[in-house]
Amino acid sequence: MIPELGHFALILALAVALVQGTLPLLGAARGDIRLMDLGRTAALTQALLVIVAFGALTQAYVTSDFSVANVVANSHSAKPMLYKISGVWGNHEGSMLLWALILALFGAAVALFGAGLPDTLRSRVLAIQALIGVGFLAFLLFTSNPFERVAPAPLDGNGLNPLLQDPGLAFHPPLLYLGYVGFSVTYAFAIAALLEGRVDAAWARWVRPWTLAAWCFLTLGIGLGSWWAYYILGWGGFWFWDPVENASLMPWLAGTALLHSAIVVEKRDALKSWTVLLAILAFSLSLLGTFLVRSGVLTSVHAFAQDPARGMFILGFLLFVTGGGLALYAWRAPQLQGGGLFQPISREGALILNNLLLCTLAATVLLGTLYPLFLDLLTGNKVSVGPPFFNATFVPICAPLFAALCVGPYLGWKRAELWPALLRLRVAFIAAVIAAIVAATAIDGRATLAALAFGFGVWLILGSLSEFGQRLVRTGFRLPPRASLGMTIAHAAMGVVVLGAVGTGAWNSELMQTMKPGDRASFHGFDVKLERVESLNGPNYVAERATLLLSAGGKSYTVLQPERRLFTVQRRQVAETAIHTNLLRDLYATLGEGDAGNGWVIRLYYNPLAPWIWLGAALAALGGFVSLSDRRLRIGAPQGGKRARTRPAVQAAE
Amino acid sequence: MNRRLLFILPLLTLALMAGFFAWSLLAGRDPASIGSVLVGRPAPRLEVKALREGEPPLTDALLKTGKPAIVNFFASWCTPCLAEHPLFTRLAQREGAVIIGVAWKNKPAEANAWLKRLGDPYKFAGADVEGRTGLDWGLSGVPETYLVDGQGIVRRHFRGPITERDVNETILPFLKGAK
Amino acid sequence: MLQDPALELRARDIGRALRCVVCQNQSIDDSNAEVARDMRRAVRERLSAGDDDRAVFAYMVARYGDYVLLKPPFKAGTWVLWLGGPLVLLIAGAALLIAARRRRQVPLAPLQPLSEEEQRRLDALLKP
Numbered sequence: 006m007i008p009e010l011g012h013f014a015l016i017l018a019l020a021v022a023l024v025q026g027t028l029p030l031l032g033a034a035r036g037d038i039r040l041m042d043l044g045r046t047a048a049l050t051q052a053l054l055v056i057v058a059f060g061a062l063t064q065a066y067v068t069s070d071f072s073v074a075n076v077v078a079n080s081h082s083a084k085p086m087l088y089k090i091s092g093v094w095g096n097h098e099g100s101m102l103l104w105a106l107i108l109a110l111f112g113a114a115v116a117l118f119g120a121g122l123p124d125t126l127r128s129r130v131l132a133i134q135a136l137i138g139v140g141f142l143a144f145l146l147f148t149s150n151p152f153e154r155v156a157p158a159p160l161d162g163n164g165l166n167p168l169l170q171d172p173g174l175a176f177h178p179p180l181l182y183l184g185y186v187g188f189s190v191t192y193a194f195a196i197a198a199l200l201e202g203r204v205d206a207a208w209a210r211w212v213r214p215w216t217l218a219a220w221c222f223l224t225l226g227i228g229l230g231s232w233w234a235y236y237i238l239g240w241g242g243f244w245f246w247d248p249v250e251n252a253s254l255m256p257w258l259a260g261t262a263l264l265h266s267a268i269v270v271e272k273r274d275a276l277k278s279w280t281v282l283l284a285i286l287a288f289s290l291s292l293l294g295t296f297l298v299r300s301g302v303l304t305s306v307h308a309f310a311q312d313p314a315r316g317m318f319i320l321g322f323l324l325f326v327t328g329g330g331l332a333l334y335a336w337r338a339p340q341l342q343g344g345g346l347f348q349p350i351s352r353e354g355a356l357i358l359n360n361l362l363l364c365t366l367a368a369t370v371l372l373g374t375l376y377p378l379f380l381d382l383l384t385g386n387k388v389s390v391g392p393p394f395f396n397a398t399f400v401p402i403c404a405p406l407f408a409a410l411c412v413g414p415y416l417g418w419k420r421a422e423l424w425p426a427l428l429r430l431r432v433a434f435i436a437a438v439i440a441a442i443v444a445a446t447a448i449d450g451r452a453t454l455a456a457l458a459f460g461f462g463v464w465l466i467l468g469s470l471s472e473f474g475q476r477l478v479r480t481g482f483r484l485p486p487r488a489s490l491g492m493t494i495a496h497a498a499m500g501v502v503v504l505g506a507v508g509t510g511a512w513n514s515e516l517m518q519t520m521k522p523g524d525r526a527s528f529h530g531f532d533v534k535l536e537r538v539e540s541l542n543g544p545n546y547v548a549e550r551a552t553l554l555l556s557a558g559g560k561s562y563t564v565l566q567p568e569r570r571l572f573t574v575q576r577r578q579v580a581e582t583a584i585h586t587n588l589l590r591d592l593y594a595t596l597g598e599g600d601a602g603n604g605w606v607i608r609l610y611y612n613p614l615a616p617w618i619w620l621g622a623a624l625a626a627l628g629g630f631v632s633l634s635d636r637r638l639r640i641g642a643p644q645g646g647k648r649a650r651t652r653p654a655v656q657a658a659e
Numbered sequence: 660m661n662r663r664l665l666f667i668l669p670l671l672t673l674a675l676m677a678g679f680f681a682w683s684l685l686a687g688r689d690p691a692s693i694g695s696v697l698v699g700r701p702a703p704r705l706e707v708k709a710l711r712e713g714e715p716p717l718t719d720a721l722l723k724t725g726k727p728a729i730v731n732f733f734a735s736w737c738t739p740c741l742a743e744h745p746l747f748t749r750l751a752q753r754e755g756a757v758i759i760g761v762a763w764k765n766k767p768a769e770a771n772a773w774l775k776r777l778g779d780p781y782k783f784a785g786a787d788v789e790g791r792t793g794l795d796w797g798l799s800g801v802p803e804t805y806l807v808d809g810q811g812i813v814r815r816h817f818r819g820p821i822t823e824r825d826v827n828e829t830i831l832p833f834l835k836g837a838k
Numbered sequence: 839m840l841q842d843p844a845l846e847l848r849a850r851d852i853g854r855a856l857r858c859v860v861c862q863n864q865s866i867d868d869s870n871a872e873v874a875r876d877m878r879r880a881v882r883e884r885l886s887a888g889d890d891d892r893a894v895f896a897y898m899v900a901r902y903g904d905y906v907l908l909k910p911p912f913k914a915g916t917w918v919l920w921l922g923g924p925l926v927l928l929i930a931g932a933a934l935l936i937a938a939r940r941r942r943q944v945p946l947a948p949l950q951p952l953s954e955e956e957q958r959r960l961d962a963l964l965k966p
Contacts, residue, residue, distance in 0.1 A: 240868040247863045282669060289673075302683045304690045304862050316684045324677050331670040338666050349938045361930055369923035375676070376910075376919045378690070382682055386915055387694040389857045391865070391908025398923050598870070693859050696903035703901075764872060790876045797901040799859040799873055 008073050011061025012152040015102075018054035018109070019142040021047050025112075025135035029128035033200075041128035045116040048131050051138065052113035059093075059106045062151050066093050072158035075099065075151045081164035081574055083545045091175035092165045097299060097315075098151035100178055104295075105141045107179075107186040112138065115190060122211060129197035130190070137189050140322045148315050164545065164574035173233035181226030181253060185291035187219020188256060188284075191263065195284035196330055199337040204281060209271035212284065214633055216267060219287075220260045221629035227253050228622025235618075239580035239595045241610040243509060243618055246395045248303045251374045252294030258367040259287040262360045269356050273345035273418060276357070278338040283360075285334060289327035290367070296323050302378060348420040355413035362406040369398050400458075407461045407503070410496055411468025433471050437464035448512055455511030458503060465500025469493050491632025498628055501621030508590075508614025515611070521604040529611045531555045531562060531592075538596070538605055546570040548581070551596045551605060555585075567596040567607075591615040695797060695816035702807045703795040705730070707785030710762050710770055717785040721759060725809040727834055728757045731781075732793060732803045734765040735773035740802045743820035744777050750826065751780035756834055760784045763793045763801050806833050840882050849882050852894055856881070857908050865908060 025047035032040025065073045066089050069082045079096040080089060088095075094103040112134040119127045145151065168174070194212045198204045230253065235243040244250060263283040269276040297303050300316025347353040373390045380386050411433065415426035427434075441460025445453055473493040476485055484490065516528045520535040527533065536552040548570040555562045568581035585592040591612040599605030697703065708716045722728055731747060733740040750756040760781035762770035767786045774781070787793055796805070799818060806815040806829075815829060840846040853867035858874040866874040866881075877898070884894045898906045910916045952960065 242868075245863060278666070286669070296680070300680070300684065302680060302688070302690060317681075320677065320680050320684065324673075327673055328670065328677070331673055335663075335667045335670050339663055346941065349935075354938075357934065361927065361934065365923055365927040365930070368926045372919060372922040375679070376916075378683055378688075379679055380915055380919075381688065382679060382686070384915055385694070387692070387903060387905040388910040388916065388919075389863075389905050389908050390910055390919065391855075391857060391863065393855050393909035394919075397909065398920070402923065402927065691862075693905045694903060696900070790872070791880075794873075794876050794880055794901060797903075799902075 007061050007064055008070070008152040008154065011058040011065075012150070014054045014057040014061070015142060015146060015152075018051050018058065018105075019139065019146060021051045021054060022135045022138040022142055025051060026132050026139055029132040033125040033128045033132075036125075038124060041124050044128040044131035044135075047135065048109075048112040048116035051135065052109040055102075055106045055109040055142075059102055062099060062102060063090065063093050065152075066090065069162070070158075071160070071162055072154050072156065073151075074153040074155045077155060077159055077162045079165050080162045081545060082161055083574075084165060084170070085544055087172065087175060088165055088170045091169070094178050095165050095169045095174075098145070098149045100182075101141065101145050101149055102151055103179065104182050104186060105138065105145060107182050108134070108138050108141060108189060111186055111190050115193075126194075126197055126201060126208075126211075129200055130193045133193035133196045134189060137193070137326060140325065144315075144318055144322065148318055164572065167546070167570070167572035167575055167577045167579045168237060170545075170572075170579075171233060171237055173229055173236070177226060177229045177233060180222050180229060184219050184221075184223025184226050184253075184260075185256065185288075185294070187215060187222055188260060188288040188291050190215040191219065191260075191284045192288035192326075192330065195281045196333060198281060199333050202337060202340060204270065204277040204341050206271050206274060209267045209280070213264070213267050213271065216260060216264055216284075216287075217629050217633050220257070220264055221626040221633070223253070223257050223260060224622055224626045224629065227257060228619050228626070231622070232619045235615070236582050236584060236593075237579070239582050239608075241509070241513060241515065241593055241612060243506070243615070246373070246390075246392045248374050249294075249298055251370050252290075252297050255367050255370050255374075256287050256290040256294065258363050258370070259283055259290050262363040262367075263287050265356045265359050265363075269353055273347065273353055275345045275347065275353060276360075277341045278334075279360070281338060281341070282334060285327070285330040289323070289330065290371075292319075292323050292326060296320060297374070303374070345419070347418070350416065350423050351421045352413065352416045352418045355409060355416050358409055359406065359413065362402055362409075366399060366402055366406075369402065370395070373398070404461065407465055407499070410465060410499065411472065414469075414472045414492065414496075429475060430468055430471065433464055433467035436467050437461070452511045455507050458507045458511075462500045462503035462507060465503060466497045467500075469496040469500070487635035488632045491628045491630070491635070493628070494631060495625045495628030498621045498624035501617050501624055503621075505614045505617030505619075505621055509612045509618065513610055513612045513615075516609040518607055518609075519599065519604040520607050521601070524604070526607075526609075528609050529592075531557050533609065535605070535607065538599075538601075543570065545574060546572045546579075549596065549605075551594075551607065553583070553594055553607070553609075555592065563592070565592065565594040567594045569596050586616050588616050588620075589614065692818070693799065695813075695818070697797055697805070697813040698816055700813060702730070702805070702811050702813050703792075703797075705759075705761075705785075705792065707761060707787050707792050710760070710767055710781075710784035710786040714784075717759065717761075717783055719811070721783055722807050723809070723811040724757075726757055727809055727814075728759055728807045729830070730759045730761065730796075730805040730807055732761045732763045732787075732796070732798055732801050733770075734763050734801045735769045736765065737801045739820040741777075743802055743804075743822075744780070746821055746823065746826050747780040748778050750830065750834075751782070754831065754834060756830075757782050761792060762786050762788075763798065764788065764790050806830065840886065845882075845885050848891065849878075849885055852881050852885075852891060853878055855895075855908050856898055857906050859902055859906060 025044055028040045029044035032038070032043065062075070065076050066080055067086070069076065069080060069089070071077050075096065075098050079099070080092045084092065092099070094100045112131060115127070115130055115134065119130070122130070191212055194208070194215070198208055230250070231243050234245065235241070263280065266276050266280040266283055270280045296316070296319045300319055302316065345353070373394055376390055377388050380388055411430055412426050415429060437460045440463040441456050444459040445456035448456070470493070514529065516526060518526050520526065522535055522537050525532060525534045532555070534554045536554050538549055538551045541548050541550055548568045550566050550568045553565040553567070555565060563585045565583040565585060567583040570579045570581055571577070572579065580595050583594045591610070593610040593612055595608045597606030597608060702722050705717055705719050705722060729750070747758055751758050758781050760783070762784070765786070765788070767788070770786065785792070802820050804817040804821050805813050808814050814833060817825060821830070840849060850867060854865045856866045856877060858864045858866045858869035858871055858877070860871050860873055861869045866877045880897070881894055884897055889897070895907065904911060910919060912920050
């Protein structure tokens with residue numbers, strides 16, 4: 006009964022979305038306020054209906070209702086409750102439903118907090134959001150119905166992919182989707198602006214909080230995914246340039262560029278058509294990611310069950326959304342007149358450089374991800390594009406980006422002098438050079454480039470902090486606006502990520518040894534003893550667990566207990582690594598193949614600064630949230646609406 | 660006009676990409692396929708000891724007899740090998756094809772028992788216990804099958820089990836054409 | 839594992855650049871697959887036999903094609919891949935510079951005198 010209720014709610018939601026996607030547009034074109042107001046009611050109703058549908062599916066999972074095909078395929082009665090719930094979105098249909106839910110919630114949020122928006126803009130934004138929703142709801146109902154029944158109901162389900170039975174991955178998709186779908190609001194704003202033919206400072210100010218929120222969630226989602234890969238895949242790596250990872254990185258890069266270019270629109274009334282294009286691209290790249298993961302055109306470690314028929318549907322949808330957006334852009338954007346003039350050396354110039362480099366990075370990732378497909382189709386040649394390629398092409402473009410990142414905030418709008426800005430950064434620069442030299446000499450000389458990158462990390466942190474410090478001194482220790490505080494945090498966080506990546510990627514060391522209980526090994530000053538290997542039973546798996554005693558100088562230091570789990574339902578093995586961290590380095594152990602006769606393969610990794618990667622990602626998101634809490638940007642703050650339009654010039658200098 | 664073109668550029672890029680995606684989906688391209696570089700080239704070295712006791716080891720000469728040969732890597736522990744086995748039996752018995760079997764990473768005793776149970780279609784059989792010959796042949800797993808013409812040139816390569824369709828559409832014409 | 843630590847280090851580096859052909863985006867160094875194991879062994883055998891890194895890569899490419907290289911070779915089919923990013927940067931950067939230079943040559947439009955309405959508002963604002 007309840008699954009049918011969910012199914013029915015989903016159908017109603019589609020009907021409501023169709024209304025929401027058409028009538029308010031008509032209203033905006035005709036100036037009919039009643040039709041426009043329909044958008045808000047419809048957005049709230051649609052959200053409510055999708056919540057009901059999502060709740061119904063969750064209920065089926067929680068109660069292990071095996072008369073629902075989706076639950077049978079992806080759940081099992083013996084699964085812990087957390088994974089019964091996360092199982093809802095641990096599969097294709099459920100994750101699409103989650104996507105639709107978040108989309109509807111964002112629509113409702115625009116309806117609730119968008120009171121300050123002009124009526125026409127708000128109703129157009131809501132209508133475009135609804136049209137995206139129509140696509141997803143139709144996709145769900147016609148190709149991927151999560152409420153399909155099976156009769157007779159089997160006694161138990163097939164269980165969830167063991168790799169997904171992990172707290173890190175339970176929350177990774179929701180965060181990622183909050184990011185992806187958040188960009189749909191930005192997209193809707195861009196299309197609405199093209200329809201209205203007006204992009205101004207007020208528009209930029211309304212778009213920015215949504216972009217920022219989406220960016221924060223995406224940052225957290227990517228960070229969490231990388232952390233999961235680090236401890237579950239068991240190779241000590243944190244980023245594998247897998248197509249799915251790339252698919253999340255591309256919208257992040259475009260979104261980051263968008264955050265910065267929107268500032269120029271807001272403060273200087275320039276870069277309008279470019280910003281609109283980025284807003285369209287950020288969401289399009291999110292959709293492209295979905296397409297790549299689900300259509301089966303590329304293989305990946307993380308891919309869902311793939312189906313060409315679904316692929317065609319998403320491709321059609323991608324063409325409709327992106328193609329429609331870009332066609333509208335080609336038609337209307339040339340009429341957007343750029344405003345403020347500026348010199349190349351200026352805040353605007355620095356932000357353009359930022360955009361140029363970020364977009365080049367996104368293009369590099371896109372090309373690298375899709376090239377094997379292109380080449381195979383055109384010539385039949387198979388190539389792989391793996392980490393060494395991206396390290397050789399992506400990382401060098403980061404260098405000028407990072408170099409300029411600290412200088413930009415020192416430059417004034419319109420025209421600025423480069424030299425005084427550089428002079429004020431001399432302390433950070435000297436410290437960075439020293440750090441690089443120390444790193445190059447203290448740690449084995451093999452990795453000169455790593456030492457350089459380390460210097461860049463220090464430069465990013467100190468450069469951002471010194472700008473902040475000097476501003477404090479200048480203003481008599483009055484805390485700057487939160488928007489700029491957030492910027493400092495996010496910029497410095499990039500440095501933290503870089504340091505972590507260099508430490509883990511270039512300076513890690515590893516010991517691989519076959520050990521029997523009682524065997525000892527020496528690793529990084531620790532005496533490692535394999536105490537025992539035992540079998541144990543988890544709720545839905547059996548495992549072998551090794552107990553490694555680490556001692557230093559005769560004193561016991563820590564115990565590491567890596568496991569190898571065999572999930573009984575799927576007959577699949579998953580390594581459960583053991584990690585000891587002191588925030589400066591990780592000691593990381595995995596248990597490999599083996600038996601009592603021959604011993605077990607034990608791998609130990611020493612990963613300097615590894616935790617900083619995720620610390621940095623969290624810090625970057627924190628910076629974003631701090632910015633978001635700025636009164637000026639707060640969604641629904643009274644600055645919205647008509648008052649904002651008369652005020653932009655007042656806050657120009659910052 | 661020039662400026663207009665710039666604004667159309669994103670749309671054109673999208674159209675190009677979407678074209679490739681549609682092509683890939685419609686052509687049913689398998690993204691996991693890794694292709695084979697051996698096709699059209701002389702077959703790699705084939706020097707393995709015999710699987711069946713008392714037979715001489717396999718040599719390259721077997722591939723340059725002027726008659727086409729089918730080289731099939733298999734193992735007794737491999738389930739898909741079970742599926743394609745009847746096809747080889749048919750090829751050997753009805754078509755008189757020369758089939759060279761190589762047991763990959765398989766204890767000879769187990770492979771022999773497997774063949775005894777299912778029937779032995781191989782005119783020559785080798786044992787590649789450590790997988791070295793497999794590596795030379797660019798093997799990614801078992802089963803894999805190569806069609807080698809009488810001059811020792813690899814003409815086709817199948818990864819995974821061969822099917823009825825492969826036999827009718829590729830292998831039989833190859834055997835007839837190469838004769 | 840090779841006894842010579844320098845050689846083993848080279849083997850690890852090579853292993854990280856070779857793709858496990860049955861896995862998804864894993865290097866042979868990271869993979870537990872049978873084929874990956876054979877390939878690791880082959881790399882070490884080639885190195886012990888005195889091959890240089892290039893020869894080891896060539897050995898693998900002869901068997902598995904360019905697919906086995908995680909870093910695709912620079913050749914006719916891949917120059918778009920390798921040069922695509924830098925070209926985007928170069929072209930867009932050059933276009934921006936040219937646009938900036940052209941803009942500098944165009945004199946700023948003469949300032950419009952304030953309209954009466956604006957003058958009145960300005961006066962009102964400036965009045966103490």
